Amino acid sequence: MHPLADAFGRRFPYLRLSIIPACNFRCTYCLPNGYKADPKAAGPLRLDEITRLLTGFQHLGMHKLRITGGEPSLRRDLTDIIATAAAVPGVERIAMTTNGVLLTRRLNEWMDAGLGAINVSMDSLDRACFARITGHDRLDSILQGIDLALARGLPSVKINAVLMRDVNDQQLPAWLDYLRDHAVGVRFIELMQTGDNLDFFRRHHVRAASVMAHLLDSGWRERPRRADAGPARELVHPDYAGHIGIIAPYAKDFCAGCNRLRVTATGDLRLCLFGDFGIPLRHLLQDDADQEALVRAIGGQIGRKEKGHFLHQGHTGITPHLASTGG
Ligand code: SAM
Ligand code: SF4
Numbered sequence: 001m002h003p004l005a006d007a008f009g010r011r012f013p014y015l016r017l018s019i020i021p022a023c024n025f026r027c028t029y030c031l032p033n034g035y036k037a038d039p040k041a042a043g044p045l046r047l048d049e050i051t052r053l054l055t056g057f058q059h060l061g062m063h064k065l066r067i068t069g070g071e072p073s074l075r076r077d078l079t080d081i082i083a084t085a086a087a088v089p090g091v092e093r094i095a096m097t098t099n100g101v102l103l104t105r106r107l108n109e110w111m112d113a114g115l116g117a118i119n120v121s122m123d124s125l126d127r128a129c130f131a132r133i134t135g136h137d138r139l140d141s142i143l144q145g146i147d148l149a150l151a152r153g154l155p156s157v158k159i160n161a162v163l164m165r166d167v168n169d170q171q172l173p174a175w176l177d178y179l180r181d182h183a184v185g186v187r188f189i190e191l192m193q194t195g196d197n198l199d200f201f202r203r204h205h206v207r208a209a210s211v212m213a214h215l216l217d218s219g220w221r222e223r224p225r226r227a228d229a230g231p232a233r234e235l236v237h238p239d240y241a242g243h244i245g246i247i248a249p250y251a252k253d254f255c256a257g258c259n260r261l262r263v264t265a266t267g268d269l270r271l272c273l274f275g276d277f278g279i280p281l282r283h284l285l286q287d288d289a290d291q292e293a294l295v296r297a298i299g300g301q302i303g304r305k306e307k308g309h310f311l312h313q314g315h316t317g318i319t320p321h322l323a324s325t326g327g
Contacts, residue, residue: 097160184242
């Protein structure tokens with residue numbers, strides 16, 4: 001194994017793989033008009049291509065995989081994808097980010113196949129607010145799915161909530177009530193600008209610093225960061241079963257701890273969510289004999305990874321919305 005490291009000494013044990021660009025939700029900040037298929041676009045990677053891709057990344061030190069999209073649960077062969085990933089030697093944790101609509105129906109089979117962690121996107125605990133954000137009145141069934149994951153003992157259950165000014169940024173009390181007896185991590189994520197959402201971003205971006213300050217004032221304490229920690233700052237409180245993570249991509253040094261690479265649903269390597277280019281890998285996923293070339297191709301690109309994103313300058317790279325890249 002030759003673990004990857006970039007010019008800034010960062011290592012990349014973590015791969016985020018999008019397995020489908022399509023989604024059944026219409027989140028206001030992501031796909032406000034719903035997913036529109038491009039009839040000319042190639043289909044998503046097949047299972048055999050995914051297997052070769054993961055084996056290649058594993059040779060480069062990847063040991064944590066996150067399956068994302070679009071909405072990954074729309075893939076009919078999702079359980080097979082999880083099982084395939086679980087069979088790649090060295091892959092220690094398989095996580096998935098999902099809107100949660102299929103959790104109550106499918107979680108058991110995903111866990112049996114090897115799923116070890118979920119992040120469920122749920123921007124509000126208020127039913128009407130949730131429906132306005134996502135276009136779907138499905139909050140109750142998603143909450144049930146989270147309860148099922150906890151009851152089944154899934155090792156990691158997290159909720160992603162994107163903070164939006166005048167939409168859900170005044171709902172901290174409801175989250176605190178929920179966290180008192182739910183052993184989940186809620187991650188408040190600052191809204192990010194993407195190619196398609198500039199007007200929305202200007203209206204609704206709010207810094208997470210005020211939430212952080214409020215929590216620290218109320219007795220929450222920051223947990224010491226592990227060496228392999230991702231970008232979230234984690235807070236805990238002895239009176240609460242759950243914990244809170246703050247993800248603030250506009251904060252200074254946010255990219256210094258970057259530990260992830262991404263691959264799009266059609267097999268393009270992305271060095272950064274907001275980078276200017278993708279590196280096609282699909283042609284190297286057609287034959288087991290190309291494994292060495294695949295590993296060389298990935299390793300050869302890592303020096304091109306920038307020190308940080310250019311979101312402060314309003315530069316969002318080639319990402320029209322996060323569903324396209326795998327958020
Ligand atoms: N459909 C799945 C879901 O929503 O969990 C997976 C894909 S979604 C693109 C992944 C995560 O990105 C979600 O938690 C979503 O809330 C977040 N996201 C999407 N667009 C975003 C934006 N502009 N700023 C911050 N987070 C965003
Ligand atoms: Fe779909 Fe996830 Fe984007 Fe919402 S955030 S529209 S669920 S891909």
